[in-house]
Amino acid sequence: DAKTTQPNSMESNEEEPVHLPCNHSTISGTDYIHWYRQLPSQGPEYVIHGLTSNVNNRMASLAIAEDRKSSTLILHRATLRDAAVYYCILRDLNRDDKIIFGKGTRLHILP
Amino acid sequence: DTGVSQDPRHKITKRGQNVTFRCDPISEHNRLYWYRQTLGQGPEFLTYFQNEAQLEKSRLLSDRFSAERPKGSFSTLEIQRTEQGDSAMYLCANPGNGELFFGEGSRLTVL
Numbered sequence: 351d352a353k354t355t356q357p358n359s360m361e362s363n364e365e366e367p368v369h370l371p372c373n374h375s376t377i378s379g380t381d382y383i384h385w386y387r388q389l390p391s392q393g394p395e396y397v398i399h400g401l402t403s404n405v406n407n408r409m410a411s412l413a414i415a416e417d418r419k420s421s422t423l424i425l426h427r428a429t430l431r432d433a434a435v436y437y438c439i440l441r442d443l444n445r446d447d448k449i450i451f452g453k454g455t456r457l458h459i460l461p
Numbered sequence: 462d463t464g465v466s467q468d469p470r471h472k473i474t475k476r477g478q479n480v481t482f483r484c485d486p487i488s489e490h491n492r493l494y495w496y497r498q499t500l501g502q503g504p505e506f507l508t509y510f511q512n513e514a515q516l517e518k519s520r521l522l523s524d525r526f527s528a529e530r531p532k533g534s535f536s537t538l539e540i541q542r543t544e545q546g547d548s549a550m551y552l553c554a555n556p557g558n559g560e561l562f563f564g565e566g567s568r569l570t571v572l
Contacts, residue, residue, distance in 0.1 A: 384560070393463070393552050393563030394504060437503060448494060448517070449554075449561055451503030 354438045359456040362428050370423040370455055372438030377418050381440040384449070385412065385423045389434045394451075397423065397436070433459045463487075463562035465555050473570045474543055481539045482567040484553030493536050494561065495528055496552040497521065504552055510536060543571045 355373040362368040374383065384399040398405055398412045400421075405412040411424040425432055437454040441447060464487040474480050486493050491512045496504035507526070508518045512533035522528075525543075530536040540547055550566040 382559070386561075391565075393465075393554075393566050394561075395463075395563070396557075396560035399559060435503075443559065447492070447556065448506050448509055450506060451496075453501075453503050 354440060354452055356436075356438050356452065356455045358453065359458065361458045361460060363460050364430060365427055368425040368428045368432070368457065370425075370436050370438075370457065371420065372422070373420045374438070374440055375419045377440055378442065380442045380444045382443055383412065383414060383418075383421050384439045384441050385410070386437045386439065386449075386451075387432075387434040388437070388454070389431075394437065399441075428457075428459050430459050430461060433457055463555075463564065465553055465562050465564035467551075467553050467564035467567050469567055470565065471568045471570075473572065475572050476545060477542055479539065479541045480543055480569060481537055482551050482553075482569075484536045484538070484564060486535070486553065486555040487557070487562060490555045490557070491533060492556050493530060494554040495536070495538055496554065496563075498550040498552060498566070499548075507538075540569075543569075545571045547571050 382399050385397040386394040388394045398410050400412045413422045435454040435456050466485045468483045494509040495507040498504040507522050508528050510530040513530050525541045528538045548571045550568050552566045554561040554563045
């Protein structure tokens with residue numbers, strides 16, 4: 351499985367934008383970039399995914415580098431409820447579609 | 462609420478006892494996944510079903526573990542002769558439109 355690299359933890363102030371980086375230098379052409387987050391005592395929650403173009407939804411934006419070897423999850427205005435572990439995952443929907451999680455980035459939001 | 466429900470949410474048992482967890486997925490999806498998550502780690506893939514067929518099992522799934530999905534609907538994960546190392550959150554997931562929907566998990570504590 352292709353692997354991703356994320357910082358172990360990050361901090362941000364409430365109501366400010368947060369940029370969560372992810373490196374995936376061994377990404378293949380059919381790998382989609384997925385982001386999930388996990389709030390305390392809950393199961394992982396889907397955030398966003400993309401292939402090549404930047405993506406926006408009600409939760410976040412995903413900026414994908416032109417060479418696709420890195421991506422950034424953008425939370426436009428962090429709230430205390432965004433404090434969670436964020437996982438960046440590569441998933442080839444043309445093959446086995448199980449998700450392999452890494453350790454993710456623990457995001458702390460400072461009031 | 463993702464529509465994936467797991468029961469029980471919490472289970473405390475003594476070492477050597479058997480435990481069973483149940484997952485009721487979103488009914489219209491034919492794949493179902495089981496994951497295990499220990500403290501501070503990302504979820505680890507255990508096994509998955511396509512309808513009632515168990516298609517892949519991780520090496521983490523020792524012979525004390527057995528999973529079933531009769532009739533391709535709900536699934537059960539049984540752990541026999543539990544050990545303290547089995548203490549973890551057991552998560553069930555169902556695919557949606559490009560993403561996985563996770564239940565809130567069943568937390569097992571083995572004393």
